[in-house]
Amino acid sequence: xxxxxxxxxxxxxxxxxxxxxxxxxxxxxxxxxxxxxxxxxxxxxxxxxxxxxxxxxxxxxxxxxxxxxxxxxxxxxxxxxxxxxxxxxxxxxxxxxxxxxxxxxxxxxxxxxxxxxxxxxxxxxxxxxxxxxxxxxxxxxxxxxxxxxxxxxxxxxxxxxxxxxxxxxxxxxxxxxx
Numbered sequence: 001x002x003x004x005x006x007x008x009x010x011x012x013x014x015x016x017x018x019x020x021x022x023x024x025x026x027x028x029x030x031x032x033x034x035x036x037x038x039x040x041x042x043x044x045x046x047x048x049x050x051x052x053x054x055x056x057x058x059x060x061x062x063x064x065x066x067x068x069x070x071x072x073x074x075x076x077x078x079x080x081x082x083x084x085x086x087x088x089x090x091x092x093x094x095x096x097x098x099x100x101x102x103x104x105x106x107x108x109x110x111x112x113x114x115x116x117x118x119x120x121x122x123x124x125x126x127x128x129x130x131x132x133x134x135x136x137x138x139x140x141x142x143x144x145x146x147x148x149x150x151x152x153x154x155x156x157x158x159x160x161x162x163x164x165x166x167x168x169x170x171x172x173x174x175x176x177x178x
Contacts, residue, residue: 012083014040016120022175023121027051028128029173034075043078046092047124051168052131068168072097072131076124086114087123100138100149100158101130109150113137125172133158133165 004012017040020031027050034044049072072094076087089108096102101109113126129137138158149155158165 009080009082010041013042013078016078017042019119019121019175020045023173024176026170026173028132028170029124031124045076045120047074047076047127048072049074049128049131052097052128074127076120076127078120083118084116086110087120089127097131098151098154098157099130099133100151100155102154103150107150121173121175128170129172132168132170135162135165138165 017033023031029050030048031045033039033042034046037044051068051070052072073092074089075092076089078087079085089110091106091108096104096106101111103109110127110130113130114123118126126137
């Protein structure tokens with residue numbers, strides 16, 4: 001693993017922040033530095049995901065349906081090992097999605113989704129596509145990687161209702177100058 005100097009880490013944080021500022025308004029996510037963070041060297045972000053995160057709701061007579069969560073807020077924290085180590089992520093507002101990648105405890109299994117060197121905006125996009133239930137991002141399109149689901153009940157539902165996913169198609173945003 002490549003170790004970055006303090007100066008290199010600071011420059012990476014600045015570059016990430018500046019790239020995020022160039023992301024146009026979009027229907028998938030928006031962001032801001034977490035309280036107490038000082039731009040441009042931001043280590044914690046609040047990311048707001050819109051109309052994502054399927055929730056399994058029980059209706060009349062035990063019939064279950066999927067509903068789309070209007071807003072889910074995640075805190076993404078860049079650890080000292082970033083970018084070689086994926087950001088830590090946790091839901092701070094909204095209900096836990098009913099997807100194979102979410103443990104019943106609320107923590108998230110990102111499995112193969114993170115590759116070292118990803119830009120932060122690319123990571124935010126991947127998480128957004130995962131929250132839409134996109135089979136390319138859940139990693140369970142047949143489980144070619146042999147990964148076990150974090151939530152086997154959600155996995156069984158997901159596999160039985162794959163035609164319902166992703167909950168909607170949204171292009172992943174990119175910085176305006178890329």
